[in-house]
Amino acid sequence: MNTLVLASELTKRPVVTLEGEAVAQIKDTVFDGPAGQITGFTLNGRGLLSGPLKQSLPWPAVHALGRHAVMILGREVLAEPAAVVASGEAAGGGVLGVRVLTDEGTDAGTVLDVVVEADGRVAGFQVAAIEPPEHRRRTVFIPRGEGVAVSGQALVIPAEACRFVADDLPSFTAQVEIFRTRQAARGTGAGQEGRERTW
Amino acid sequence: MIWWGWLIVAAVMLLALAAAVAGVQARRRAGTVIAVQRGRRFGKGFRKGGDR
Amino acid sequence: MVMLFSQARGLPVVTAGEAAELGTVDALTIDASAQCISHVRLSGTRAKGHPVLAWNLVRTVGQDAVIAHSTPAAETTPTQAPVHREALGSRVLTDLGDEHGAVKDIAFDPTTGHIRTIYTTLGPIPGPRLIGLGDYALVVRAH
Incomplete structure (x- = not known):
């Protein structure tokens, strides 16, 4: 399993070609909620006087998502903004600060950040959780999995996901593994006993 | 020309520069994390009714 | 030599x-x-x-x-001539997007001009790993 990083930490990371030229810096991280995968990034120019770029970086064009830079083959892989996110989606899709609800309908807190892996998968969410007894707040990590749905309005999690919360990123890494192994073992049939009932 | 004329010119230029930077920084809103709904969770195609 | x-x-x-x-x-x-x-x-x-x-x-x-x-x-x-990019002092990035210090010095073959070793503040890197040198960084293959 590769290292986990908070999506908000990707903001301002430089986009660098393999020729060593910095062509942009990351503005928004855009991910596909149902697929749990980064679809791309919107970009700002570099420097004080450069505004948002009329170009975006689709995920398939990312050579590597590193700790200090996002590497691309060359400037030519940048695409038009609509390749990553339509303007309407951008306006209503922000997930930082949205409410977290369990599938039993209880308020579990708010989303602080999205945890992503270097391969672009969304591993889970950093949540400011409300503890039921006396409404104590603490920061926890909740893995993405079956029955987890996210949009610009809310993050809905299965009540059982609450058992897999971690207090920090290192222990979350281990828990995501356990959670995934469990999900895989349960197979596809049992795994769909979630919120997404459409019949 | 009055001796302090250049002071006014410099102040106006400084103001213009500050406005330009502020304008750019305003358009250049802080980044965030955006969720879009594209793929489907369980493989290909759209799920409608009870097609599983 | x-x-x-x-x-x-x-x-x-x-x-x-x-x-x-x-x-x-x-x-x-x-x-x-x-x-x-x-x-x-x-x-x-x-x-x-x-x-x-x-x-x-x-x-x-x-x-x-x-x-x-x-x-x-x-x-x-x-x-x-192409644009000169100063290698000495440049930031070093791997193709995986991780920083690897800055360039301290570079050893080259005085006859062929081939880059033999790139000495960085975090240790030497073999010359054949070099893939790019731009305004932001010198890029090397991680492996």
Whole structure:
């Protein structure tokens, strides 16, 4: 399993070609909620006087998502903004600060950040959780999995996901593994006993 | 020309520069994390009714 | 036998045929894709700005001087040469997007101009790993 990083930490990371030229810096991280995968990034120019770029970086064009830079083959892989996110989606899709609800309908807190892996998968969410007894707040990590749905309005999690919360990123890494192994073992049939009932 | 004329010119230029930077920084809103709904969770195609 | 960029800087550049001094070495320009030196940038004694000398006009870089093939073909104007990116002091990035210190010095073959080793503040990197040198960083393959 590769290292986990908070999506908000990707903001301002430089986009660098393999020729060593910095062509942009990351503005928004855009991910596909149902697929749990980064679809791309919107970009700002570099420097004080450069505004948002009329170009975006689709995920398939990312050579590597590193700790200090996002590497691309060359400037030519940048695409038009609509390749990553339509303007309407951008306006209503922000997930930082949205409410977290369990599938039993209880308020579990708010989303602080999205945890992503270097391969672009969304591993889970950093949540400011409300503890039921006396409404104590603490920061926890909740893995993405079956029955987890996210949009610009809310993050809905299965009540059982609450058992897999971690207090920090290192222990979350281990828990995501356990959670995934469990999900895989349960197979596809049992795994769909979630919120997404459409019949 | 009055001796302090250049002071006014410099102040106006400084103001213009500050406005330009502020304008750019305003358009250049802080980044965030955006969720879009594209793929489907369980493989290909759209799920409608009870097609599983 | 290897030479360091830091040793080459400041050496006089002398033509083999006429023993004419063209100037002193100001910097070495790297062709990152070929992992070798493409040009020698001179601090001019005659022309203003930085005249450049294509590497194929250099016979060898010695301990005390750079020996070039004969003038007048030896000198080219800066406009014909690619943009010079200073490697020394540059940030080092791997192709995986992780930083690896900054360039301290570079060892090269004084005859062929091939980059042998890149010495960074976090240790040496073999020259063949070099893949790019731009305004932001020198890029090397991680493995």
